[in-house]
Amino acid sequence: MNVIDRIKNLFKRGGYALTEGTLKTINDHPKINIDPNELARIERNFAEYKGEYPKVEYLNSMGELRERDYMYLNMMKLSSELLSGLVFNEQCEIVVSDADDDKEQNTFKNADDFIQHVFEHNDFKKNLMRYLDPMFAIGGIAVRPYVDQATGEIEFSWALANAFFPLRSNSNGITEGVIKSVTTKMEQKKTIYYTLLEFHEWVNDLYVITNELYKTDNKGEIGKRVPLNELYEDLQEKTEIAGLTRPNFNYLKPAGFNNIHPHSPLGLGITDNCKPTLKQINDTYDQFNWELRMGQRTVFISDQMLKVRPDEHGEPPRPVFDPDVNVFKLAKMEFDQEFVKDVTNDIRTEQYVSAINHHLKTLEMDLQLSVGTFSFDGKSMKTATEVVSENSLTYRTRNNHVNEVEKFIKGLVVSVLELAKAYKLFSGEIPTFEHIGVDFDDGVFQDRSALLQFYGQAKTYGFIPSVEAIQRLFEVPKETAEQWLKDMQAEQLANDPMEREYQSQKDTYGEEE
Numbered sequence: 001m002n003v004i005d006r007i008k009n010l011f012k013r014g015g016y017a018l019t020e021g022t023l024k025t026i027n028d029h030p031k032i033n034i035d036p037n038e039l040a041r042i043e044r045n046f047a048e049y050k051g052e053y054p055k056v057e058y059l060n061s062m063g064e065l066r067e068r069d070y071m072y073l074n075m076m077k078l079s080s081e082l083l084s085g086l087v088f089n090e091q092c093e094i095v096v097s098d099a100d101d102d103k104e105q106n107t108f109k110n111a112d113d114f115i116q117h118v119f120e121h122n123d124f125k126k127n128l129m130r131y132l133d134p135m136f137a138i139g140g141i142a143v144r145p146y147v148d149q150a151t152g153e154i155e156f157s158w159a160l161a162n163a164f165f166p167l168r169s170n171s172n173g174i175t176e177g178v179i180k181s182v183t184t185k186m187e188q189k190k191t192i193y194y195t196l197l198e199f200h201e202w203v204n205d206l207y208v209i210t211n212e213l214y215k216t217d218n219k220g221e222i223g224k225r226v227p228l229n230e231l232y233e234d235l236q237e238k239t240e241i242a243g244l245t246r247p248n249f250n251y252l253k254p255a256g257f258n259n260i261h262p263h264s265p266l267g268l269g270i271t272d273n274c275k276p277t278l279k280q281i282n283d284t285y286d287q288f289n290w291e292l293r294m295g296q297r298t299v300f301i302s303d304q305m306l307k308v309r310p311d312e313h314g315e316p317p318r319p320v321f322d323p324d325v326n327v328f329k330l331a332k333m334e335f336d337q338e339f340v341k342d343v344t345n346d347i348r349t350e351q352y353v354s355a356i357n358h359h360l361k362t363l364e365m366d367l368q369l370s371v372g373t374f375s376f377d378g379k380s381m382k383t384a385t386e387v388v389s390e391n392s393l394t395y396r397t398r399n400n401h402v403n404e405v406e407k408f409i410k411g412l413v414v415s416v417l418e419l420a421k422a423y424k425l426f427s428g429e430i431p432t433f434e435h436i437g438v439d440f441d442d443g444v445f446q447d448r449s450a451l452l453q454f455y456g457q458a459k460t461y462g463f464i465p466s467v468e469a470i471q472r473l474f475e476v477p478k479e480t481a482e483q484w485l486k487d488m489q490a491e492q493l494a495n496d497p498m499e500r501e502y503q504s505q506k507d508t509y510g511e512e513e
Contacts, residue, residue, distance in 0.1 A: 023214060023222035026165060031199065032178060034165055038264050042138060042161050045269050048076050048278075049137045056286065060324065071289040072282040073356075075374075076137050076271045079367055083270065084132035086398045087405055090125045093439040094409060096431050108435055110428035111417055118145075118416055122156045132405075134160055139267040140253040144179060144200075145416045147423050149234070154416055154425070157181075161266070164251065167201065169265035174251050176201045183231065194231050195222050200249055207241040207248060244418050245430075252408040255400040274366035281359045288352040300341045353377055370394040402440055410436045 026032055051074050055067040096112040135141040138161040148155050159179045167176035179198040184191055199210040216223025228235050253267020271278060353376055360374040370392040410433045420426035455469040470481040
């Protein structure tokens with residue numbers, strides 16, 4: 001180890017960044033050391049997720065180099081959107097409880113009420129649905145609860161994969177990290193970029209949050225450190241929180257191992273292992289669109305038919321073509337031949353559609369989705385009932401991701417309650433993961449007819465009460481189920497012949513004395 005490395009390590013152990021120079025990248029900070037290939041991978045994923053592709057270069061009929069837009073199918077976005085919709089929806093129920101049939105009081109009722117308020121205040125379910133989309137595409141998201149001193153409410157701050165950087169991790173997850181947020185400001189008609197780096201670290205049993213602000217006029221760099229009050233008036237440089245048992249932030253990544261960088265705690269996007277397939281799909285689609293636009297028409301024209309003109313530099317005259325057309329080709333033809341000959345072939349629609357569908361099948365295999373999930377020829381996809389009845393690969397893949405999301409939600413619940421208790425906003429007991437229930441509402445995957453038959457048989461053999469069967473089948477509260485059962489029993493009595501005869505005699509002769 002040389003002298004420079006030793007000095008760097010001293011500053012890293014000391015926990016303070018050198019601020020004399022300008023940070024070009026996040027890795028220039030002495031506390032942060034992330035594989036540059038991981039950072040590059042995340043940025044490439046973001047570019048593809050947004051549909052940022054370079055233009056296609058081609059030679060026109062005059063041999064000039066031209067450019068055109070690249071046409072693509074954003075399968076990264078479509079795949080991520082598909083999985084996010086399957087994994088989570090707003091019907092999901094999150095409950096903190098230890099109550100059962102033998103207990104009249106729930107020890108964690110106050111915790112449940114508090115969590116319901118915080119999640120409702122932050123519109124958590126809706127936001128999680130939105131952020132799961134880029135999480136699957138890029139490889140991760142982080143959320144951090146914090147206390148708004150002005151309102152006394154707990155707010156959520158979300159960070160995408162390119163704004164969260166791990167500092168320390170173990171087999172249970174990331175224990176220390178950095179969250180980056182960028183703010184722009186106009187100064188003298190010039191855009192200034194402020195980057196806030198929020199360090200979350202453990203110092204013995206204390207949880208320490210340190211804020212550093214950097215300023216630059218170059219969008220591609222972090223900048224030079226400046227005082228926090230230049231942008232944030234009330235933000236403290238350091239905050240210490242006691243009583244926490246887990247990091248204040250919670251990091252979620254797709255299920256599966258990071259085989260590209262095995263030692264990285266960061267997650268992979270669901271399409272990171274199928275980039276060649278995505279390229280084949282996009283290239284085929286781009287060629288198909290270009291063939292439709294140009295008709296791939298090729299016309300040979302005799303040099304005797306074209307007008308010529310000298311160029312602006314006095315060079316020999318050249319034939320004049322439309323500069324954006326690659327249809328016409330100059331050919332030497334004899335007088336007894338056709339001066340214009342169309343050699344155009346038919347557009348190969350069926351071949352292109354077949355090729356794209358073939359690549360989509362490969363993508364389904366890469367993503368571990370059922371056959372028929374994607375289709376380019378307009379054929380209908382499998383229904384949710386078929387997904388379950390076939391024990392489909394999509395359903396099993398979905399369940400793997402559900403497990404990760406469930407752990408993420410439970411960790412966030414504990415983090416919120418611990419933070420609230422540290423700031424004296426909550427005084428109850430902190431639940432463990434076993435006391436937190438997350439019901440993902442799998443109704444979209446369940447065949448109601450099959451459920452009716454299942455619960456009907458269970459009720460017939462006395463395995464489940466009628467009220468409970470109604471609750472589970474129709475997803476109604478217990479009080480509603482009880483009322484429905486009473487109404488059903490009343491209707492059955494009304495339709496009983498003996499009951500109708502008794503009621504008729506009662507109406508005629510009155511009550512028996």
